[in-house]
Amino acid sequence: xxxxxxxxxHTVARTLRALPPDIREHALGIPILFRRIPSAxxxxxxxxxxxxxxxxxxxxxxxxxxxxxxxxxxxxxxLGNLWAYAGDWVTFRKEVRITLLHELGHYLNFxxxxxxxxxxx
Numbered sequence: 001x002x003x004x005x006x007x008x009x010h011t012v013a014r015t016l017r018a019l020p021p022d023i024r025e026h027a028l029g030i031p032i033l034f035r036r037i038p039s040a041x042x043x044x045x046x047x048x049x050x051x052x053x054x055x056x057x058x059x060x061x062x063x064x065x066x067x068x069x070x071x072x073x074x075x076x077x078x079l080g081n082l083w084a085y086a087g088d089w090v091t092f093r094k095e096v097r098i099t100l101l102h103e104l105g106h107y108l109n110f111x112x113x114x115x116x117x118x119x120x121x
Contacts, residue, residue, distance in 0.1 A: 004079040005034050007089065011096040012077075020118065026061055027104050030073050036080035051081050054099035056106035075103040 016027055043050050058073035077099060086092035105115045 004083055004092070007093060008034055008077060008079055008082075008096050011093045012100055015097045015100055023104075023108065023118070026108060030075060030104075030107055032075045032077065032100065034077050034079050037078050038076070038081075042076075051084070053078055053082050053085060053095065054103045056103040060107055060109050073107055075100065075107065077103075 012032055016024060019027055038048055038050060038052050038055065042048055042055065043052075048055055055076045055078075056073070057076070058071045060073070077096060079096075082095050082099065083092055086095045101115060105111070110118070
């Protein structure tokens with residue numbers, strides 16, 4: 001997964017640099033974690049499928065952080081699944097970008113129309 005992680009890190013960095021300043025400020029505050037696939041625990045309750053490409057967990061930016069929620073806001077990108085979906089480097093980088101923006105949208109409480117209006121698709 002070393003080359004997948006290297007390609008993903010480069011794509012994430014480029015994507016974050018290209019964000020509008022107000023969104024970039026918030027995006028830089030959330031950890032972006034790479035995993036090969038979702039863990040069994042993540043899939044256990046049926047909230048996500050084993051072939052999920054990305055996942056936002058925790059409290060969204062607009063919500064108050066609560067001590068009841070033990071999970072901090074974070075984004076997971078599942079590089080093995082992204083590679084299986086993409087199959088080549090150009091498509092992989094494109095899908096990393098799309099998935100990252102989609103999960104950032106969840107964090108920022110944006111829906112698909114919000115992302116589209118802001119040119120973040």
